[in-house]
Amino acid sequence: MPTDTATRASAQIGEQTLLDMFWIMLLSRRLDERSWMLHRQGKIAFHISAMGHEAAQVAAAFAIHRGVDYVHPYYRDLALVLAVGVTPTDFMMSLYGKQADLSSGGRQMPSHFSNRSLHIVSGSAPVATQVPQAAGLAFAIKYKQRCGLVDPNDTTQPRLALTCLGEGATSQGEWHEGMNWAGVHQLPFICLVQNNIYAISVPVQSQMAVEHVADRASAYGVKGVIVDGNDLLAMYDVMADAVQRAYSGEGATLVEAKTYRPVPHSSDDDDRSYRSRDEVEAWKRKDPIVRFQRYLTDEGLLDPAKIDAYEARARAEVDRAQADAEAAPLPAAEDALGDVYAPVEG
Amino acid sequence: MPTDTATRASAQIGEQTLLDMFWIMLLSRRLDERSWMLHRQGKIAFHISAMGHEAAQVAAAFAIHRGVDYVHPYYRDLALVLAVGVTPTDFMMSLYGKQADLSSGGRQMPSHFSNRSLHIVSGSAPVATQVPQAAGLAFAIKYKQRCGLVDPNDTTQPRLALTCLGEGATSQGEWHEGMNWAGVHQLPFICLVQNNIYAISVPVQSQMAVEHVADRASAYGVKGVIVDGNDLLAMYDVMADAVQRAYSGEGATLVEAKTYRPVPHSSDDDDRSYRSRDEVEAWKRKDPIVRFQRYLTDEGLLDPAKIDAYEARARAEVDRAQADAEAAPLPAAEDALGDVYAPVEG
Amino acid sequence: MAIMTLIDAVRMAMDEEMARDPRVFITGEDVGPRGGVFRATLGLHEKYGGERVVDSPLAELSIVAVGMGAALADLRPICEIQFADFIHPAFNQIISEVSRMYYRSDGQWLVPMVIRAPYGGGIAGGLYHSQSIEAFFTHAPGLKVVVPSTPYDARGLLKSAVRDPNPVLYLEPKKGYRSIKGEVPEAEYTVPIGPARIAREGGDLSVFAYGMMAHYAVQAAEKVAREDGIDAEVIDLRTLLPVDKDAIVNSVKKTGKALIVHEDTHTMGYAAEVAAVLGDDGFEYLDGPIKRLTGPDVPGVPFSHPMQEYFMPNPDKIAAAIRDLAAY
Amino acid sequence: MAIMTLIDAVRMAMDEEMARDPRVFITGEDVGPRGGVFRATLGLHEKYGGERVVDSPLAELSIVAVGMGAALADLRPICEIQFADFIHPAFNQIISEVSRMYYRSDGQWLVPMVIRAPYGGGIAGGLYHSQSIEAFFTHAPGLKVVVPSTPYDARGLLKSAVRDPNPVLYLEPKKGYRSIKGEVPEAEYTVPIGPARIAREGGDLSVFAYGMMAHYAVQAAEKVAREDGIDAEVIDLRTLLPVDKDAIVNSVKKTGKALIVHEDTHTMGYAAEVAAVLGDDGFEYLDGPIKRLTGPDVPGVPFSHPMQEYFMPNPDKIAAAIRDLAAY
Numbered sequence A, B: 001m002p003t004d005t006a007t008r009a010s011a012q013i014g015e016q017t018l019l020d021m022f023w024i025m026l027l028s029r030r031l032d033e034r035s036w037m038l039h040r041q042g043k044i045a046f047h048i049s050a051m052g053h054e055a056a057q058v059a060a061a062f063a064i065h066r067g068v069d070y071v072h073p074y075y076r077d078l079a080l081v082l083a084v085g086v087t088p089t090d091f092m093m094s095l096y097g098k099q100a101d102l103s104s105g106g107r108q109m110p111s112h113f114s115n116r117s118l119h120i121v122s123g124s125a126p127v128a129t130q131v132p133q134a135a136g137l138a139f140a141i142k143y144k145q146r147c148g149l150v151d152p153n154d155t156t157q158p159r160l161a162l163t164c165l166g167e168g169a170t171s172q173g174e175w176h177e178g179m180n181w182a183g184v185h186q187l188p189f190i191c192l193v194q195n196n197i198y199a200i201s202v203p204v205q206s207q208m209a210v211e212h213v214a215d216r217a218s219a220y221g222v223k224g225v226i227v228d229g230n231d232l233l234a235m236y237d238v239m240a241d242a243v244q245r246a247y248s249g250e251g252a253t254l255v256e257a258k259t260y261r262p263v264p265h266s267s268d269d270d271d272r273s274y275r276s277r278d279e280v281e282a283w284k285r286k287d288p289i290v291r292f293q294r295y296l297t298d299e300g301l302l303d304p305a306k307i308d309a310y311e312a313r314a315r316a317e318v319d320r321a322q323a324d325a326e327a328a329p330l331p332a333a334e335d336a337l338g339d340v341y342a343p344v345e346g
Numbered sequence C, D: 001m002a003i004m005t006l007i008d009a010v011r012m013a014m015d016e017e018m019a020r021d022p023r024v025f026i027t028g029e030d031v032g033p034r035g036g037v038f039r040a041t042l043g044l045h046e047k048y049g050g051e052r053v054v055d056s057p058l059a060e061l062s063i064v065a066v067g068m069g070a071a072l073a074d075l076r077p078i079c080e081i082q083f084a085d086f087i088h089p090a091f092n093q094i095i096s097e098v099s100r101m102y103y104r105s106d107g108q109w110l111v112p113m114v115i116r117a118p119y120g121g122g123i124a125g126g127l128y129h130s131q132s133i134e135a136f137f138t139h140a141p142g143l144k145v146v147v148p149s150t151p152y153d154a155r156g157l158l159k160s161a162v163r164d165p166n167p168v169l170y171l172e173p174k175k176g177y178r179s180i181k182g183e184v185p186e187a188e189y190t191v192p193i194g195p196a197r198i199a200r201e202g203g204d205l206s207v208f209a210y211g212m213m214a215h216y217a218v219q220a221a222e223k224v225a226r227e228d229g230i231d232a233e234v235i236d237l238r239t240l241l242p243v244d245k246d247a248i249v250n251s252v253k254k255t256g257k258a259l260i261v262h263e264d265t266h267t268m269g270y271a272a273e274v275a276a277v278l279g280d281d282g283f284e285y286l287d288g289p290i291k292r293l294t295g296p297d298v299p300g301v302p303f304s305h306p307m308q309e310y311f312m313p314n315p316d317k318i319a320a321a322i323r324d325l326a327a328y
């Protein structure tokens, strides 16, 4: 990735797109905050948060062909899926387990994102299972191109598979095997590790004996890159490069975004037993949204009035999403029985 | 590992030990050849060979505290287990599935070595499962030392765990997870990968996108070393260093021994579909036993008469082993029912 | 006698066994300072130190495999799988390795380890935090599978499991971790692995259950006793592998009718084995069809409340099934 | 009509489906130039090239997961697991992922993939080259489990499996790969997944079996017909999941007696489900205990010949069980 400012991919981002990225981060944050509140109010059973990870996720989404390239996300990817096209209402429906939940019809816990028309693949809870599956998606892309089933230059077709997970999940054999396929077959595949230095309570030092997850890339013949995941533009540069590699047949990239989760692991967690308040506060000062807002303000793209307008819009969207979700019907009890087998044709 | 000849660990090996190493390699080879013959004669159902791997295995065995340190071998480790103390008769009993088969009482296929009193752990067939288990053995060693259950300097106790597998098996998630534990806990653990460039028919290039398995060590914070596995002394040097690291608490080592299997994968295989005869012949010329025999001859430790004597002794041992095994009784049919649960005391 | 929750009894058993035997250690995700996500190991890290209460990498197969290796070296690991749903990556290690080691080595190598896993639904956990996994692992001769349903049994069976020379999969009904309370003596005791327990004596029909369903079955039995005068016997199976065939057949010898309840899905759930035992060894005593009340054949417990309730057996559904069967 | 071995029929089905649909590809260990260790894919690499017949790394979980990912992207993978014994590393992917995707995504995402695995004992394979694995996977709603026993069915069912929008685990009785021969028409056909097959009609009792045991059951039935005048019906179950309850109950409605045979171990083997179906839906028709003839409850098939023979059911053992049951 070129470090020269002018030739950086992020330097090519248009002003409106920069504001769109800001907007998605802000929307994700406000939706996330509301979800925590709804949990405290006892209105929902569970929430797991993207807070702190927004820059890494939004940059990743904006670097790919959103809605066309395959995305196989993990539970923390709220900002990412919002950037791809999931709406706050979609998310609220899943929080409330409503029938209109697009990802699973209320069958899955919240944050198990899925949207077939947006090419967001349904995830499960066992960590890292998505990684070799995403390698399979990337394998299919290459297969179709090489076997003449699609035109490699057809930009209406998926041209890469992006998958995400936490640093802890890289301890799983599933991750190893997925990375290995991506390397052996030089697949159009990007693995974005969001390293927030904890797996629930377990610090990264108990997870692996290397300093950086990206140090593991070389074991797979895959390019590894470390980036400050709280720096949206740096993150975009790295992702743009990985996307370029994927599109041009150069192979897979492992992107390690260094970040932090300033809140507990999920609404079931209490993080006071495993980390100091000082540490948390220090990281809060590196908040990616505050940082990008400052940047945009410095660049003259934002000012307090504009920010207020975004905030108001975010509040309104979240309010409406919540209201819609609260008003929506629950699934019928018997919906438990549906979709076990797809009907066989002919 | 020092490359200076005089300070090499192998330079400290006594003459008798060098001859012992030669002897085990030779014995393994002759036993192995006989096994292939018995299979061709229809006397046994299956054989899987250590041929070509003898130097790597024998050097590894001689570098550890044989019979005391834990060994969790794989199916190709005939020479290794002979060096640790398994006898040709033991092996023949397993080939014939006789009741006296010490490793499993005839329950397992041949080459699923086990001998509790020699600290050789019983292996299964699914590849790489032994690796995280060996990390567990190493974990127990460290645990007992740190929790005061054994004296770290008590050389009658196991002080490391050595496990072996092929390069193909490193594609398994099991391998990843075992290596990761070894790294995180800095365990007294040695993983010896015998890289013979094929997994049955699959060449190493279809298995991994790195040139050397040892390139994967850094992903685990483990030391990785590449060595010519057909060079007994080089192999010994590398192993001695790994053993030293384990004994002194410096952590785990991944040793990659470059070698070749000059025969088919097993008696069920036919290797002509996947590699050329030229390739096989070229490797046969690098035979590790021929090479070490030449070295010992050059050093004046062997001469044709001595070699003949070793050969005669090997033939006699193999003959006797075969005769003993053929004369031994099969298990009783009902032995199928034994050893499902160990009795609960008290 | 103190009244204690099920999870406190589990913790107490581990604490006692760790105090008793320095070879006992705990590993798993978040078992250390965090005390486990359910707090089953709370305080143990502080008490026994990081050497004996070891936060593992996020990797179940190696949690089990490392435990197995340590057990081969004569330690006594207690491996925690955070949710039973996440045991599947370790399937190969449990099925191919842990459960077969003793047999395949002709009795040379023992694997004295315990694998603890909270299991079961009804907690808004969706497909991946609600699973029952006993059906998979009761098809693994060499392994023992234990499911306590009371604090008394939870303590006593877990202590037996830690001391057992064989590997034990110890499934804890997590919905009952805090809601199930019961008397636990102060003095030490163990409960043997193997025999089922008669949770309620009765003569009209037999209900076989375990875990949370054993409680629901007793509640249902009390209800039909009160409301319909039906006297159901409830057998809490407790040990699922090896199967306590005698307890199963003996109860039906007395009652003539059997209802088997579990929250796991239907086809090839554990009830099938109980039914099959009865269909053969109990055939002569049967006065009615062998009934199974289970979760439906869908890939998992759905998250959303109406669907979850539809999935899960409960005291009312059990009572209804008892009435139907009694009327046969 | 040509006489063909079972493995040739398997290969023919793959060849036909690859020719028919460019989305069909094969991956697995040694499936390429080597043509598979059993030669099921022999010639296909040459015919369709390395793009469509792909030697995988030695890693089953990713063989399945990559196949699943490709299926999500609308390809039609056929994944070969070299021996069924080695499917366990992929258990998490099959149970948690492959079989649940359609349900968990509310019917959005399909996983049209086939997982082929040679299974079964009697081939001196010991614990790890002889396993029956159907019991684990028939507890996975969302997955289909198919076991052909004849070349005709092997071709027809595999073609149906490739075209099925659902994931199919296709278990091939490897002992019969070359020893089972049968007529296979030249013209194309498929055999539907679902219905069992009456392998031998009879009125005295019903024998349920599949795979190699279906052949042994027919041999045993012929034997007792000849020697004892017992007229046994043999049902080749063919599709194990979903369960063909009608075929099971209907046969017993006619015969009143059931013997279920498999080579897998006893407790929680598939026979338990068949017995449970009969113990409920078939109860009124039963004239005798539901019998299971299976491998014993030990951790695996032992290698050495006397022990292996002791483990494995065979026509004589089945005939003896038929006689006993007929005499009840």
Ligand SMILES: Cc1ncc(C[n+]2csc(CCOP(=O)(O)OP(=O)(O)O)c2C)c(N)n1
Pocket (backbone or CB within 6 Å): A076, A125, A126, A127, A165, A166, A167, A168, A169, A170, A194, A196, A198, A199, A200, A265, C029, C058, C060, C082, C086, C089
């Ligand atoms: C196979 C499996 N084991 C355990 C869990 C429980 N669990 C959920 S998230 C989590 C920690 C994940 O940490 P990391 O991968 O670093 O991602 P993060 O949540 O920090 O973003 C654990 C242990 C799980 N979901 N899957």
Ligand SMILES: Cc1ncc(C[n+]2csc(CCOP(=O)(O)OP(=O)(O)O)c2C)c(N)n1
Pocket (backbone or CB within 6 Å): B076, B125, B126, B127, B165, B166, B167, B168, B169, B170, B194, B196, B198, B199, B200, B265, D029, D058, D060, D082, D086, D089
């Ligand atoms: C999990 C698993 N999958 C497949 C096999 C079948 N198999 C046995 S050995 C082997 C190849 C092993 O290759 P490698 O690891 O390189 O060791 P080598 O035999 O070459 O020494 C395969 C595929 C197996 N034993 N275990």
Ligand SMILES: [Mg+2]
Pocket (backbone or CB within 6 Å): A166, A167, A168, A194, A195, A196, A197, A198, A199, A200
């Ligand atoms: Mg993390």
Ligand SMILES: [Mg+2]
Pocket (backbone or CB within 6 Å): B166, B167, B168, B194, B195, B196, B197, B198, B199, B200
């Ligand atoms: Mg090899």
